[in-house]
Amino acid sequence: MASRTASRPLQCVVKRVRPSCECASMRASIRQFSASRSRAEQSEADRDQRPRWSYTPEEMKAPFPWKSPDPSKVFRCNEDPDKLDRFYTNFLGRGGDTMLADEVKWLAVTHKSFDQGRRGFNDRLAFFGRRILTLQTNLALLNSPTTATRTHAGGNPSDDRIPFSHPALEGLENLSTAPVGEILTKERLGALATQVGMRDIMRWQPRMVNALERSGVDVVLTTCMYAVIGAISLHRGGAVATEVAREKILKPLGIS
Template identity: 45%
Template sequence: MASNLSTRAARTACSASKAASRPLATIIPRRTFATGPESSTGEAEQPRWSYTPPRAKAPFSLRLHSKRPFFHVNSDPALLDQFYIRMLGNGGDQVLSDELKWLAVTHKSFDQGRRGFNDRLAFLGKRIVQLQASLALVQNPEAANASPKTDPHGRTPFSHPALDGLRSLSPETKSFLTDRSKLAELAQKYEMQNVLRWTPRKPDDLKASGLELVLAHTMYAVIGAVSLEKGGHIANKVAQERILEPLGLKTVS
């Protein structure tokens, strides 16, 4: 009995010493992420954005006998690159990876969300744009036409040039200057509607289907994608130069 215990202890100690001598990468399993299916040779057959995953397909059509007209969405990478050049400037088609370029312009209504969608990117991008809008208002009090209120008791409030911009910083002012309709109008100037991937509820009436909301949402998603790919500094610059300045807000660098 004692000899069996000693043998097991020796085997355990030997296994532990072998595991300790191996590299950490061989001990901890690695998680690999793929953006598309792989063939038997390990090579990706097609990009993830261009197809619906086979396992995500329903066994039958969810729109059987539907009378809703077909809505065409862009699948041309060259057309998408032209949009990014218009929005991000020269070389804008090289800022993001191919997969992220498509993801940023994909709404969750497209293909039942089975190819990925831009909600998380838009959440991040909206925070960046709102922060830069706040900084622009503080640095440019004239942008909101802020005027001090007259005190009914004749008192003179404390004033300092560094605090003048705080009168402009209010939720109402910021929401007015970055209004959804203004963002959507700017997106249409960049011709985002030509590359937007979504499925409108009424293909014959895009406005009633929420085109304005989807365009503003996608504008935020592009900023979020730039932040994810290039970092916050570049995303801040893009938000200032390509969104806030066209809307009339200029940040002093």
């Protein structure tokens, strides 16, 4: 007779093994990593809501400063959007503060020396704007009355030959008597930019904070003036940029 225990089916008893200390610490580290990751994503979302001109991207910052800051070289630049809008209104007239997008308005007045160029700078806009302003200056000189006195060919009064003349060619002499390089100088453009208030809102880092003239402030002002023209041409078209160049820059400089 088989035993009563033999007739019973075998039952496997599974014992629950308690997690070891290593597994518990691993789970805690995973929870901590996920929490820190969520906080990092939240802070990154907060940074994305800020305008690009107002902060330096975290990816462009060094983990530690390579040079101790010098308090004597600290130069404060404008960070007030209302002050920037007042400049554009003063320079371009009514509605000038809405002619460009906010990011472009800041970019046009930001020199490459500001914040190591990490927030963008206006070199490309200035390159384009300089070409536009130079072209308009040449056209204005061609259409201006001739300042030089025309003489006979060869400069000999006794020569009876009469040089060829045409109304379309009357202004060519202005290009040699009043070259563009003597009209669009950094001193003249810098003085005009200072008059309209650009010195108070442009962003740059001078080499000597107590000697702005020796640090090249006129060059930076001229670059910003060119950049504003280039930005207007890209966002509003060539006709608007041409009108601004003639009315807001050339006319105050005496070129009409």
